[in-house]
Amino acid sequence: MDCLFCKIIAGDIPSTKVYEDELVYAFRDINPQAPTHVLVIPKAHIDSVNGINAENSAVVAHIFEVIPKIAAMENLMDGYRVVSNCGPDAGQTVFHLHFHILGGKELSLEMA
Ligand code: 5GP
Ligand code: ZN
Numbered sequence: 001m002d003c004l005f006c007k008i009i010a011g012d013i014p015s016t017k018v019y020e021d022e023l024v025y026a027f028r029d030i031n032p033q034a035p036t037h038v039l040v041i042p043k044a045h046i047d048s049v050n051g052i053n054a055e056n057s058a059v060v061a062h063i064f065e066v067i068p069k070i071a072a073m074e075n076l077m078d079g080y081r082v083v084s085n086c087g088p089d090a091g092q093t094v095f096h097l098h099f100h101i102l103g104g105k106e107l108s109l110e111m112a
Helices: 004-010 058-073
Strands: 017-020 024-028 036-042 080-083 099-103
Touching: 004 024, 004 036, 017 058, 024 058, 036 058, 058 099
Parallel strands: none
Antiparallel strands: 017 024, 024 036, 036 099, 080 099
16 A cells, blocks of 8 residues: 555654554654654554544554653653644645644644
8 A cells, every 4th residue: 555654664664763562653753843743653554533433443542542651751741732634624644544742842722
């Protein structure tokens, strides 16, 4: 499949790993919008939030267990934002489900 994030998971495209387990991969965004900007993705391809269903939603629960661990590793004790853009109106550019973790500064009401 011609998916950028599947290629990152496979190691075909380099990335800066922050966390990995059997279900998820987390890495630094190439164009950070905040001092900490990490992307958390399921290893199994899901297009977007619209692709979450009863068969695959367990990985989303797992991602939300992992996010606080990453936030702690990144010293985001003052808080952080979790964002998932779904579809063109939200500005989704990579169609492999991902959750942005943004922090390290006081965030505006823009995405970052
Ligand atoms: P979206 O706009 O779909 O919500 O987020 C896609 C994110 O992926 C963007 O923040 C963009 O900077 C990031 N991104 C795009 N290509 C790459 C890449 O090759 N490597 C990394 N680490 N991040 C990428
Ligand atoms: Zn993919």
